[in-house]
Amino acid sequence: MRTPVIAANWKMYKTPTEAESFLTAFLPLVREQTKSEIVLCPPAIDLTFVLAGVQAGSVRVGAQNMHFAEEGAYTGEISAAMLTALGVTHVILGHSERRQYFAETDETVHRKLITALKHRLTPIVCIGERLEEREGGETEEVLTRQIGVAIGGIDPAQLAPMIVAYEPVWAIGTGKTATPEMAADAHRLIRGEVARLAGKSVAERLRILYGGSVKPENAATLLGQPEIDGALVGGASLDPQSFAKIVGAA
Numbered sequence: 001m002r003t004p005v006i007a008a009n010w011k012m013y014k015t016p017t018e019a020e021s022f023l024t025a026f027l028p029l030v031r032e033q034t035k036s037e038i039v040l041c042p043p044a045i046d047l048t049f050v051l052a053g054v055q056a057g058s059v060r061v062g063a064q065n066m067h068f069a070e071e072g073a074y075t076g077e078i079s080a081a082m083l084t085a086l087g088v089t090h091v092i093l094g095h096s097e098r099r100q101y102f103a104e105t106d107e108t109v110h111r112k113l114i115t116a117l118k119h120r121l122t123p124i125v126c127i128g129e130r131l132e133e134r135e136g137g138e139t140e141e142v143l144t145r146q147i148g149v150a151i152g153g154i155d156p157a158q159l160a161p162m163i164v165a166y167e168p169v170w171a172i173g174t175g176k177t178a179t180p181e182m183a184a185d186a187h188r189l190i191r192g193e194v195a196r197l198a199g200k201s202v203a204e205r206l207r208i209l210y211g212g213s214v215k216p217e218n219a220a221t222l223l224g225q226p227e228i229d230g231a232l233v234g235g236a237s238l239d240p241q242s243f244a245k246i247v248g249a250a
């Protein structure tokens with residue numbers, strides 16, 4: 001059995017003070033739950049505050065991005081070693097917003113994945129097709145390429161901690177969700193491709209999360225699919241009650 005992961009991607013929302021208020025309301029709501037791994041991915045500036053807030057509890061903290069280089073003259077960037085030094089355990093890589101607005105490519109995601117694994121960060125690798133790709137019947141090709149380039153050439157033994165998030169771009173922040181069947185189909189395809197490239201045991205243990213307009217109202221149906229091992233939640237993770245409901249649905 002794969003332990004579900006419910007991850008919050010706060011994107012560019014919440015100041016440190018707002019992050020602390022979130023924790024004050026959220027942590028008591030999930031104190032009893034032991035069924036899922038909860039990961040909060042706040043903006044980089046909030047990481048220290050969120051780490052201090054979650055302290056000894058079971059909630060983990062992830063970054064939304066990092067650079068693939070160990071260190072260097074890369075103004076504005078953050079390294080894997082900086083994240084682990086703080087106590088960060090997870091990192092989102094290749095989110096579609098980074099691909100769309102910040103020139104992230106399959107190749108940079110691959111390089112970041114190598115660095116994250118080397119530093120024992122749990123990578124949450126995001127892949128997903130755009131609307132025109134789905135409508136053009138290219139979903140399979142896009143997902144196969146994105147996962148293939150991301151993990152290509154990496155020793156399968158190293159890939160064990162990796163998490164993948166399937167986030168169809170057309171479902172992000174739009175209120176449109178993939179149907180549970182659509183998501184399950186995509187997840188099966190991704191798992192099959194990971195099995196082909198990295199072997200069956202890596203694929204069987206791989207947690208594949210769904211992301212794209214996950215809300216308290218649709219979480220139970222999506223998470224009820226055996227192929228869906230959790231959720232990466234944007235908008236609905238900003239509110240403590242709504243995110244706690246999604247955790248409760250897993």
Ligand code: 13P
Nearest residue numbers: 009172173212213234235
């Ligand atoms: P929404 O839940 O706001 O659609 O965002 C999904 C997402 O991009 C999570 O990474």
